[in-house]
Amino acid sequence: MIKRLVSAGARAFLVALVIAMPTMMLPGVSVDTTQIVVLLSLVGGALTFVEYFSAYPSLLEFRDAPPYNRMRFLALFFTILLMSVIARGQVHPTTLSGLLTAAGGAVGGAMDFTFSPVRLMVLLAPGDATLGQMDLLRTSAGLAYLISLVSLLAFVLCVRMLNWPIRYGAFNFWVNLPLFDPTAGGDILNRLKRDAHVNVVLGFLLPFVIPAVLKSASVFSYEIALTEPQTLIWTMSAWAFLPSSLIMRGVALMRIADLIEEKRRRAYAQAEMQAAV
Template identity: 65%
Template sequence: MISAGVRAFLVAMLIALPALMLPGVSADTTQMIALLALLAAMLTFVEYVSVFPSFVEFRDAPPFNRMRFLTLFLTIVTLTLVSRGQGEPNGLSALLTAVGGQLGLLLDFPFSPVRLMLLTLPADAPETLQQSLRTHAGLAYVISVLSTMLVWGLVHAMQWPLRNGAFNFWVNLPLFDPTAGGDVLYRLKRDSHVNVALGFLLPFLIPAVLKAASAMMDPISFDDPQTMIWTMTAWAFLPASMIMRGVALMRIAELIEEKRRRAYAQAELLVA
């Protein structure tokens, strides 16, 4: 129960962090974010305090979810510090802004995800807003890429998930029904490939969707720091999370395939 409470508290703090750190947040916005943080904390607590899983995957296969949370936390904190530094600059925010600006310029080339995100701005957007969006996008994208590479390395270097004991398929993949039909190994590999492919495509597709939506409704206003932070976080983290899930599913498929090979080899020895 203590572990579930700690997780719930961390999730609530993560959601409330931009509103707590940014200056000039209105009372209505603070109340809405507090409600969302409380709701997320309750869902997290119920999920981890319960013996039976509901929808959170890999809950008993650390450090997979911890790495995903750390990626999300690092992205939000970094972008919040950059946004806060625009009104209340300090040494750390200036450093992050400078690094993010250089990363944004490095990644701002034709047809890159950063360039496509910049194209979602109105044609008459001020230069300062373009620079701010480029900085946030560069930092968020690099954090997501590095985190994805780190997860891939940990999955293979740490012999995940066997290092923590037997892998409980039902607890760690509650939304995956192995009896739904078809070979489990084929379905795991298929889902892995789909997740990785979508993870690579989403940084390109999300700006296109935002641009298309702006033609039918009011476009997203990146003038608001919280809108900037959460939009950039979602744009970078969701694809990274899908790639991480694809890597994890492929690892599970590899373990099942290896176990099958051993079983077939033992059966052949018994027959011989």
């Protein structure tokens, strides 16, 4: 009980910290914005606490199959942290912000080629954006996309080389996939594989689709102010995090499907042996 309480409290604090991080680090944030962010941080922390303190699942998938959620959280945490440091460095430069800006600029420049997701995000810059704002947009897009790719690669290696999730103990299907109804109809194995393929395809397409959707929204006078630091941070974080998260979910579902298929083969083979005897 005490261990679960401490664990849930720590996770709730970290989630609230991630939500509040840009507001805490960036200068010149208005009082109204601060109040809204504090409210969102409390709500996010409370939902996380309830989810992890409860003995039964509700919404969060792969709750008891580390390090799936930990990798996703770390990817989002470092994305927001690095972009916040860089954005703060535009007003209050430090050695760290200078190093991160230079590194991010190199990464963004390398990824900024024709038809790349980074180029599509850079094209969302308003027409009156300065050269510095364009560089900041390219740097943020490059860093966010790189972190998402690294987290995705790390999870794939964890699945392939570390035998996730069974290396960390027995996998409870109901606890880790509370939103998946195995009785909804059809073979569960086919449904898992179908959902895995859909998630991977969506994850691959979203980095290209999101900029197109945002550009289309600007046609209807709903333009995203990417020159504003907080808007830039959260837009880039969502653009990079959501696709990698979907692909990770697809890889995880395919891994669960492979485990179920392997277990079925063993059960069928054992039944055939017993029938032959």
